[in-house]
Amino acid sequence: MAAEPVWSVDPRTGKPREQVAVEAGAEDVDRAVRAAHGVRESLADRAVRAAFLRTAADLLDGARERIVETADAETALGPVRLTGELARTTAQLRSFAEVVEEGSFLDIRIDAPDPGATPPRPDMRRWKIPLGVVAVYAASNFPLAFSVPGGDTASALAAGCPVVVKAHPDHPATSELCASLLRGAAAKSGLPEDVVGLVHGFDAGVALVRHPLVAAAGFTGSVRGGRALFDAAAARPVPIPFHGELGSLNPVVLTTAAVAERAEELGAGLAGSMTLGQGQFCTKPGFVLAPTGEAGDRFVDALGAGLSATGPGVMLDRRMRDAFVAGVTERAALAGVGTPVAPGAGDAHTVSAGVLAVDAALLAEGDRHDLLLEECFGPVTVVARYSSRTEITEVLSRLPGNLTATLHIATEATGATEATETAEATEATGATEAGGDADAASLLAELTPLAGRVLVNGWPTGVAVAPAQHHGGPYPATTSTATSVGATAIERWLRPFTYQSTPDHLLPPELRDGNPLGLPRR
Template sequence: MTSTADVDAIVSAAAAAAPVWRRSTGSERASWLRAAADAIDAEVAELVAIADEETRLGVPRLTGEVARTSGQLRLFASVVEEGSYLELTIDDADASAAPPRPELRRMLTALGPVAVFSASNFPFAFSVAGGDTASALAAGNPVIVKAHSGHPRLSVRTAEIVAAALEAAGAPSGSLALIEGREAGNALVQHPLVKAAGFTGSVAGGRALFDLASARPEPIPFYGELGSINPVVVTPGAAAARGEALAQGLVGSFTLGVGQFCTKPGVVFVPEGLGFEDAVAAAVPAASGGPLLTDRITAAFPEGLARLETDASVAVVATGVEVSGVRPVVLATDARAVAERPEALLEECFGPVTLLVRYSSEDELHAALAVVPGSLTATLHAEEGEDVAETLELLQERAGRVLFAGWPTGVAVTWSQHHGGPWPATTSLHTSVGATAIRRFLRPIAFQDAPERLLPEALRDASLARLPHRRNGVLTVPASR
């Protein structure tokens, strides 16, 4: 475990590296990010072997996750080179304005050292070199990662590889470091030189760190991805037209990764009397359970099931094949019970379980949707011609990503992706996946009547000739990039 004294030394090294990162050019930073991606890919066999021993996720899943992780780093290299993330904005001086207007040049700039807390369920993509780290580095900030206890050896080895690659590519010492232990994590988020934190994990753990970050003498932004039940609505038209296919898709989604994805469809609103529940019941017995990530998660799964099953309205619809003591489970209740007792029925249960909620009218459906907490995703399966405007409005209010086909498990890492949502899905409205995740670790700064030589490079006229910017209200996107 990392001592408090060691945390202080690590953060101080990151703070010393911060000015170098902040002043680095886009091309420099992009080369550092690509060097880290190349280093991870070069050691994929070793990293996957360690991860397979520690996480129970299996070689195929882990190999794919490494590719996603290095891909994220390369995406952010492209984001940095493209330059629109800087939001470069210029107002030229105008002595004839009333009052006279000075020259103003505005941009987004790095915050300083960023704390990143790793997740259990994605030991690569949301861990040491995952999306939070990639976006924080891309923004121009050194990163200190708090390792997850579920994969300690993997965390250490990944940090060694990435830190060495960054320095070999020209980044300063202190660019990436690792700490271990809960107390060290608490000390990290409270350290006065840490300027922001990113977290993926439980509501309880995230809320505790959020409160520490907010209670500091100098509060800092805390970007936590916490709990999400990801509601799905199946309309009568969809159930009648393609109920069997939707049932198969649901079972595949809520059991994917043994139900340990943050985008798992945890509650599914289904029309009563149209056979959808029977179709799900027919598909579940062929689905298999499997080992969960950690002993703590394994112990918590039956406890979560028991809490749901204690409600008088809840019944077991079907169960799947038990593997390693875990079997998929589909439960069912009704919309009226959900509307009356959301705190009991709409609590996230990590693992292969989903709750079907029967509704007999739009009024019942909408009353239940009105009490659904914030989620990362919401899904609507409907047919052409059905009036779903009010349902869609309710789903939009409760999620950061709304799907109209397919299922929410699986998050594409793209420029337009949004992976966030209202509380408790996240502590903010920002995303932790996709190009705009970089925005979390930047702050605006304006320069008034600054001499050209003292401006940051990106705000100088030579840079503006090649970077997207807005001048006197007019957006300019250079044709030659």
């Protein structure tokens, strides 16, 4: 049976651009994984790894125009957005080069022997070692930063793990181009090109996670697809870690005090955040709790004005467009749901941004409106109007896990008297005080279990690549407690290992007496 062709498709027209590859069969996947496994020791030298990551960044930057042009033709994300995403991608590679050189990610811990301890303690030296070949599943909405040269690949290579990437079908030409640049960077750094492999096709993705030489996997995509791969990883004869980012509603709570202070600013800010990248960001704020009353009405009006000023846009592919149109149509048909600005189809290839409005009491009283508490990928958000503090708690208690949660409070500090008022007094004051800034601490405490990152007075559609970043959250946001962004993303591809009573000359240099490499140790 002939291999199926892999086509690059223009989402603006729905027409094929070019055939760029063929789908990988089981033998192709086996060959790619075995090749990667066979060269894993070549990544043992940290200096070589760091140089490789920097060279990869330089080659990607050097091919900027070609990469941006190719990615735009396949995703319709636009040159400005893609130029910024490429800069983020190369900065991420260089950041991990610094992590590799600095060495604290090895988490070196040395215990001197103590025969007099109870029980006696031998000489023990602990550090972290790479797991092996990592399968990376590229994301649709970030053709660079979360795809072939993205964070999963960069962090795995930094850990000393070769990667085999399963390309996303929405940008196969971009994937081929970036993979060739990474493989070229490997050769230029004195490494085998097979430290980076690439395969295409749905069946290849399944075969990849099941391959016995694949030691871990990283995924960014849908709940359905991610859960299927997660289950496959767990069902293997030897299960492997599966770090999947699946879906997130990213709830926002607007206190009455915040809306009274700056309703128009909040409406405009939400409109900009939820339509960024046509609402195709994993951190899009898709659910908002806003107060009833005149200030809340002004917020909804400002949000509607911002959305109305946003023209129709192209989504990443026809399947996602059709799913968005079907999803918002089904949600808008629920009893009690209004459409201050109706989301849906633009023309044959575009969608229009919109907002769905509902009373929070309807969400709190049962499961008839649970669909509104599920992510709808694309430029839409749900605004639930609350009239009491109790309704906020009731709705939050029904939300699934998320990447982010956001709290907007008044920028003027509340006094100590307000901050210490009792819950009974707060509830009795009604909508004016309910959810106000005197209750900010308890709202923050309620949001904390729902997400991996909580923002105050900001918008979540911006994920800084920084050591303190955490891009993960309770299921279904992610399948593990790890982050896929920031320096600690490297920890996903390492495992602790201890040498006990081992002669110094047999230890790796990182663990020898005298600390010859000058690494951080405990």
